[in-house]
Amino acid sequence: MEDKVAIIDPVGIKSGMNHYDTFLCNSLTKQEITPFIYSNFELHSDSVIAKRFFGTFFKNKFSQTLNFLMGMLKSCMDCRRNNISKVIIHVFSTHNMAVMTYAFCKLFGLKTITISHDVFSFTKQDNKWYHHLIYNFWSDRIVVHNSYSFDHLLPQIQSKMHSKVSVLKHGAFVDLPNRAISRNSARKSLGLENDRQYILFFGRLKPTKRLDVMLRAMPLIDASTHLIIAGHSGKDDFSKYQSIIDELDLSSRLILDINYISEEKRELYFKATDCLALPYELIFQSGVLLMSLSYGLPVVATKIAPFEEVIEDGQNGLLFEKGNFKHLAQQLNILMNNKDLMTDMTQNAINHMREDYSWDDIAKGYTSIINSL
Template sequence: MNILILCAQGGVAGSTYSISYLAKGLAEKGHQVFLGLKENTFLDSLVENSAVHRIYMPFKGKLDKKTRTIITKIIDKKNIQVINAQSSNDRYVGPIINLFRKNKILVVQTRRQHPKQMLGANKFFQNIFNNFFSDYLVTVSHELKKIFISRGIKAEKIKVIHNGTPTEQYIQNKRLSQQLKQNLGYTDDDVVIGCVARYKNQPQLVKALKYLPKEWKVLYVGLDEKSYRERFPDEPDILDVPQQVKCTGIIENKAEVIQYYTLMNVNILPSTMDGFGLALVESMAMGTPVVATNYAGIKDVVQHEENGLLYENENYEDLARQIEKAVLNTQLREKMIQIGYEAAFKKFSIQNTINNYESFFEEIIEARKSKKDLKIME
């Protein structure tokens, strides 16, 4: 297959890793994979020295003419069979190009996050765009699919393909873990409540801390204190809690990020925007129990009291109860660790994701070809 993947973003984020895994995985299986991206982004560095063909594009807005011109040339020159748009601005490019082409290109959008609430004209035009100008939507969870259907997207246009993670990367580096622990001033006796994410509604965790022991430690990986405070100008004391709190800031080295999980007694994702929650799978793979919001796609990943714990959104006492349970209930904790391993290494492996995308793309390309052949015969 000849596949063009588009990504206008590409900063340090779980979705960026996911896109790089997908592009490289499909290329390694022998497909011609072209990745339209911005130059010198984090995504650019992740696919460097791989079989993926990088095509630099400006992506200056949803209707950027220069980006459309580049894509049109690639479609014709490389015989592109399917376009897979992975972020906001690039979702508009393929359908707009198809408006002016006789030979239409299959356009597949991948949606990873909970969509913003839209009303009136915005919702009307978005639904027309998704239902009539895009061929398919891939959502990363069944719960996200339900949300898009409730917003007016046709169910038959949506395919669920879970995110995946490369299982070979989950090896504990005891020397690095010990170094990180020493740098943070932690001891083996400390209870550490962790959160590995950029901004994902961490104030819910902050508000739950008053119900938890003061001697426990709090660690935010991927968030720095300055930017965290700046998000809440009306709450200057947002981090002034009884527990010791430390922030690492953004960490680009995935091998290092993974080792932080080993310092934590529990990893918490208090998110209302995730369509999946890759950090939860990473945590499971490293043997750290998870607590997350009972919300949207997270429910595809975490089964309550099986491979993790769920709390009700904005119920801070419930969040605190679930955290205590994950830390103190030894029997439940061991059960969640074991089942979490199985989920991470079997159900949510990147190989499953790559295989599912490959099968789906082959299926829709063949269906389009059969439709054209039938039309010619008529």
């Protein structure tokens, strides 16, 4: 008899989680699991049932809250109608919306599989009581994506929960790139020069992502190389970065796209640029890293444990010492001035994603968890 599971994901396409949900559910169907997705995006599939119960952008907090509450009510009621007793919930921080998601699920008697993307928030949104409630009482099973997250989560939860925590990788995005879009066509669409090299800094800005380190590395990088910064500033104050840009006279070498980046534009950036920089000082796991490697876009990243679990230095990426902008510049220069190295890293990255980050393999782990509940 086939089991059923639903992913309740109010954030969805707004943070690129639509791809995670879709790839995971497609692979779950191969394990004789019938998956449902309740989120904010459309999905045309014969095997995965997706319902758009949540919105994406809102005029004010009231309309956002009302949409969320109605979306949760519709999701839980649809679970009941379809005899779904198990749901998957993404957790990035334990704020009001997170605890209300669990409250609805428990009110409807649903068993919850928590995917802990971030063991704790880097934006100071966590409520300690909510964290305690979600992880120790309202999670029937917990999934983390790497050993680093596992080691940091266990001391924060009760010992009774330790056996309920599983390490399952975040899957790759090797089937995501649009083959019809070439590097040249992407550059033309973005208005970029064909004979110039571009470094990409991508994603929502946060202090822990250390854009300042990337900016201070720029004067030490070949003057013909430009930097593209693409992502919403969120609650991070961009003026502090603008001060560095002005101090180092970098404006002529920067392309600033400080906005929400659409799916279509993200595709262009990952196709048009030469490498991705990830100077983060703290992270639990990075979808941007896995996406870059899946596209074959070479990566230069900080030498921190979560990245070291994915990147083999010199093979599928380059690492630099945390906070050391001089070392970052050195590694970027090594990469950008060696076409053979870039070509090798591109192929190594894609192969690594296909072989070690397969959603089909990951779905087997989720299937075991689902069947155990």
